[in-house]
Amino acid sequence: MAVNESPVASPAPGWGRRFPRDERVFLWLVAASLVGMTAVVFGWLAWGNQNVPDTYRYQTPAQYSETVAKFTDRYQAEDGLVYVPPGEDAYLAASRYTFYPGLALQANTQYRIWLSATDVLHGFSLVGGGQNINLELAPNHVTGMNLTVGDPGRYLIVCNEYCGLDHHTMKAYLTVVPAAVMEQNVVAAGAGEEVTPGVVPAGAIEISADPTGALKFDTSSLRAEAGPVTIVMENPSPLPHNVAIKGNGVDVKGKVVLKGGTSTVSADLDPGTYTFYCSVPGHEAAGMKGTLTVT
Numbered sequence: 342m343a344v345n346e347s348p349v350a351s352p353a354p355g356w357g358r359r360f361p362r363d364e365r366v367f368l369w370l371v372a373a374s375l376v377g378m379t380a381v382v383f384g385w386l387a388w389g390n391q392n393v394p395d396t397y398r399y400q401t402p403a404q405y406s407e408t409v410a411k412f413t414d415r416y417q418a419e420d421g422l423v424y425v426p427p428g429e430d431a432y433l434a435a436s437r438y439t440f441y442p443g444l445a446l447q448a449n450t451q452y453r454i455w456l457s458a459t460d461v462l463h464g465f466s467l468v469g470g471g472q473n474i475n476l477e478l479a480p481n482h483v484t485g486m487n488l489t490v491g492d493p494g495r496y497l498i499v500c501n502e503y504c505g506l507d508h509h510t511m512k513a514y515l516t517v518v519p520a521a522v523m524e525q526n527v528v529a530a531g532a533g534e535e536v537t538p539g540v541v542p543a544g545a546i547e548i549s550a551d552p553t554g555a556l557k558f559d560t561s562s563l564r565a566e567a568g569p570v571t572i573v574m575e576n577p578s579p580l581p582h583n584v585a586i587k588g589n590g591v592d593v594k595g596k597v598v599l600k601g602g603t604s605t606v607s608a609d610l611d612p613g614t615y616t617f618y619c620s621v622p623g624h625e626a627a628g629m630k631g632t633l634t635v636t
């Protein structure tokens with residue numbers, strides 16, 4: 342063994358001499374860029390105009406679904422969109438394979454949007470409108486995001502976390518509207534008819550979504566007499582669902598409702614075979630459908 346390689350022998354002569362000038366300059370540059378980059382990170386956090394979430398809350402999926410349902414009931418307009426007046430918080434729930442409800446926001450306004458997942462891990466990626474926001478949404482964790490939307494339009498939202506077989510179909514839109522449109526719809530939503538829960542129209546067929554969250558109804562075959570047919574579906578499931586009828590030129594959909602809600606669909610039906618199903622993306626394909634026979 343050479344003497345210089347021994348851990349107990351003296352180091353090679355000259356080891357403690359000062360670094361040459363070029364090495365010293367290099368080390369000072371590294372130190373300066375380290376300090377500079379650290380300053381930019383903290384400065385950007387404090388003064389950067391960004392939309393990262395800065396608030397978190399703990400809420401179980403059931404609690405969060407209830408919050409979203411109340412918010413939706415309050416601001417949902419005729420067209421099914423939820424018009425959020427400036428200054429109000431918005432809520433969005435991700436569940437397989439949809440984002441609920443459809444939000445309409447006022448152009449060039451800052452909003453606080455709360456997001457959570459009600460079943461499994463999902464992603465939230467806002468790719469439209471010049472925004473680039475990517476969040477992970479986990480059940481039990483509610484994330485508050487500050488979002489300043491830009492000009493009117495439809496901003497695409499996609500799920501960027503693999504959440505199941507129909508993950509690739511999980512997308513939605515943020516609708517951004519001018520102030521005048523917001524005003525009209527908020528007034529309209531406020532003046533909407535009172536919804537009396539638990540009252541089922543006479544002669545309606547009553548069904549229920551699977552309470553455990555499985556993608557099915559409590560029945561897969563229904564019968565009705567020709568004429569006006571109404572199906573009322575209760576949703577005791579942690580996922581958003583609705584009831585819809587299609588076939589023989591008919592295509593009608595009830596409102597998508599969260600846990601505790603009731604979705605109603607009506608149509609004038611001729612004798613024949615129809616499909617009743619849930620129109621939330623992926624749900625029909627997974628088996629949430631049945632046959633409606635009209636005689």
Ligand code: CUA
Pocket residue numbers: 435436437438462463464500501502503504505508509511
């Ligand atoms: Cu939700 Cu992928």
